[in-house]
Amino acid sequence: MAFFPFTATVKNSERISPNFQRVTFTGVNDMGPAGHIMDLRIKLVIPGEHGLPQMTGEENWYDEWKAIDPVKRGSMRTYSIRELRRAGEHGEAELNIDFALHGVGTPDSGPAATWAVEAQPGDQLYVVAPQKEDESGPGIEFQPGEAKNVVILGDETALPAMLRIADEWSAELTGTMYCELVDIADAPKIDFPANLTVHWVPRGEGHTYGDMLVESAARLFEVENPRGEFTPPVPSSPSDAEQSPLIWETPTYSSFDDEEERAEPTSTVAERYADTYFWIAGESSMVTTIRRMVVKGAGISRHQVSFMGYWKNGVKALG
Ligand SMILES: Cc1cc2nc3c(=O)[nH]c(=O)nc-3n(C[C@H](O)[C@H](O)[C@H](O)COP(=O)(O)OP(=O)(O)OC[C@H]3O[C@@H](n4cnc5c(N)ncnc54)[C@H](O)[C@@H]3O)c2cc1C
Structure with missing residues (x-):
């Protein structure tokens, strides 16, 4: 089970309801997993005042990110995939992430919620997720087993x-x-x-x-x-x-x-x-x-x- 950072680019950001901001990303053609997504948890590396840190896109992304000066590495947060439209006839792959907003415009809003509200087409962050061919289901916790x-x-x-x-x-x-x-x-x-x-x-x-x-x-x-x-x-x-x-x-x-x-x-x-x-x-x-x-x-x-x-x-x- 391996996660990799993908450089994702904002295509669109919209307030879909009073307390949710949906951000649609491209740059995720190689992002997975294969098959079910369910409640898969992904990480976001959100740029801080020094912008997006440089990362090589390798499997050891976490050690690499931790080694960056905390002032310059931005913030890491955990999110879910609302929707992943795979690349195909309609064009390149697109990822939707829905951010629950909290304390918009106040110090109570954290880096992730604030970033989502302010996101503009062309902005970038890292989405850390499995690759598209990964069938192992890493990070999926919905496990009903034999339950009916x-x-x-x-x-x-x-x-x-x-x-x-x-x-x-x-x-x-x-x-x-x-x-x-x-x-x-x-x-x-x-x-x-x-x-x-x-x-x-x-x-x-x-x-x-x-x-x-x-x-x-x-x-x-x-x-x-x-x-x-x-x-x-x-x-x-x-x-x-x-x-x-x-x-x-x-x-x-x-x-x-x-x-x-x-x-x-x-x-x-x-x-x-x-x-x-x-x-x-x-x-x-x-x-x-x-x-x-x-x-x-x-x-x-x-x-x-x-x-x-x-x-x-x-x-x-x-x-
Ligand atoms: C597996 C997993 C999946 C997740 N999926 C999603 C998802 O798809 N969408 C989503 O919106 N969140 C999701 N979360 C929750 C999200 O990671 C947290 O809400 C996170 O704290 C938001 O980061 P932030 O930078 O906005 O705020 P932070 O900097 O982490 O927190 C700043 C302050 O805001 C408070 N706060 C954080 N979230 C809320 C909230 N929702 N309401 C009120 N106060 C809050 C904190 O307690 C803190 O006081 C997920 C978390 C996990 C572990």
Whole structure:
């Protein structure tokens, strides 16, 4: 499994809804992967005030990037592919990335969101992704395995991956998707597969990131007081918050070391979901809260779930 930096050039940048900027890139003819894309994670190297750093396009791109003076290397962020139109009769390949905007025009907007809003045709960044012939599926975490049913919970940062998963939906799967958005106007007006039910859960005033998804999960897992019972403690200092890693756990990988706290799947809720795979992504505290509900509370095997912190409220991404 190998990722390479591609020099991608902006073809177009447009506000597709109140809180999403879609940037369309060319320069990706050799970008992959082959086959499914699903929730493949890609990296972006965003130019800083010194412009785009020089990189050779090799497999050791990360070491190369880390060796550049931090003042001159720009910022690295993780994104998903909303759409990759491969090169063909219609012309060269095009890549769409949808950026969830936050704090536009204020210091709360990070380098990625700010870059997307300001992007002009001809601007460039590096997209780090597999090559077009790569069939190994690196960076894809949507792993339903033998499950017949899928439940997907994600916030606006996970929406591009969720829509890609929906675009590549298998006719053999039945699914339910819950997506928390800033504004219902951000919900795309597209058709979904007949066997995938979608619920938009706008956040609304007075709610914090993830509240709507925690409530949706509490209904699924029959939990009465999810925030009280399962919310992780607030880090004691900003530096603790920065240093604690984003939660990342899939059927085959865990960033946790707490095997002993996983209950046996004996509850009636666990029985109901014996044939279900869960995909949960978005703000880290929300994902951790739902993980506790699923694994500790309902006793569902974590091997049926992918829990992925996509960002951490109040903490800029490390790349
Ligand atoms: C596998 C993966 C796939 C992802 N796919 C996408 C994607 O396709 N589209 C997408 O938009 N994001 C996606 N993200 C999330 C994205 O990487 C983060 O939101 C990232 O922090 C944005 O970088 P930034 O430079 O704009 O802000 P940063 O510099 O990282 O953060 C600056 C401040 O903004 C806050 N912040 C970051 N994101 C948000 C937000 N959405 N709402 C409110 N506050 C925020 C941070 O907490 C911090 O306080 C993905 C993340 C992962 C791990």
